[in-house]
Amino acid sequence: MDPTNLQTVGLLIDILAAAILVTAFLVVSSRSLVFYIRLFALQSFFLGAVALLVVLGYGETHILIAAVLTIAIKAIAIPVVLSRVIERIHVRKEVDFSINIPASLLLCGGMVILADSVAHSILGAQRADAPAVSRVLSVSIAMMLIGLFIMTTRKKAITQIVGLLTMENGVFLSGLSITYGMPLIVEVGIFFDILVAVLILGVFIFRINKTFESISIDSLRGLRE
Template sequence: MNNWIEAYFVIDFISAGLLLTAVSMNALKRIESCVKAYTLNSWLLASLIFVIALMNGETHLYAAAGITVLSKGILIPLFLGRIIRKMRVTHEVEPYINNVVSLSISAVLVAVVYTSLSDAVFIEGFLKNVLQISIAVLLIGLFIMITRRKAVTQVIGLLFMENGLFLAGFSLTSGMPTIIELGVLFDVLMGVIILGIFAVQIRRTFASADLDRLNTLKG
């Protein structure tokens, strides 16, 4: 049963998909598409966990995959969609820099991660790729947060970072104890809800969802 996984490089494909969805964020112009990219990213993450569960035959990983789909793949996207409707923001992402520059920087980030982590030999095999991709996803998430103006895109960037972090943890430990995974997922869910409320509040207070206005708060 494990043969097809290794034979067809399933894990590498899924990891590459994770990275691609993250990179695609640089080029997407509508907030709704960003949410879709995130949803895809989450589903890929869940399927990666599922595949590894098949490979190792550990039952708690199935549960982890299920919970990931449920929270990151369904609940959070639904919630984000609601916020976007509620805030009635324009649908453009409004980045500070254009797509070409943005994509090039992302490529540089991925390259930096690959070169700097190539010598980190504490793990071997397919998981090494997963680790590098996870860190790359994390950095791209952070980069998205830096270059986007709207509060909602910030939240999506943060969620990408979180996915990257989850993946990194997963690749290093081959599945954390269920209770920790549950805790992390619950944390993210709460975090998104709180950030959503904040975003709405920022919109209400500054009559804009742009975070630029926040520096008027400086003393």
């Protein structure tokens, strides 16, 4: 691929990375479970697009399958499963917070700055001449932190799953950015594990709903010393 096209690909990757970060912030500022799931689907779609651009721009064909799997599993299958779950259990589809939205956004902004400095230290001297995708590392670390933040401060069982998946998206993006993805069989295995994990957690949500009559993790307080 000639340099001008490569520059275009780099630019597109930058834009998509920014869009991914925006979806994570929108999740943090959202009140509705339905939005959580839709935003996650959108985020995974952008992620799949980044992977496709890595295939196009850097000739890493083994990522093609990972890109297709990202879109098929994370942008379509998992959101469909999660939507079914919340339809079937008839809960109040609003998120409960332990930290309110403005404070959450401020904290997540801080996390992005932190993530950027960590990314600097990882890339070190290689950063100056690094290809566009490695700049995405800061976004991926920020996603891991924001995912963890969602899991700890939002109280619905579904929001914990979305937080976990946001983290996983961050990890996947980091793999894309600094190593052009893992070997194929590893990627496929990871996708399989994630899909099974979501299915198992979905089954548990049904059972939590049945036995606790709510899917708030506040009711998960029986086991204590």
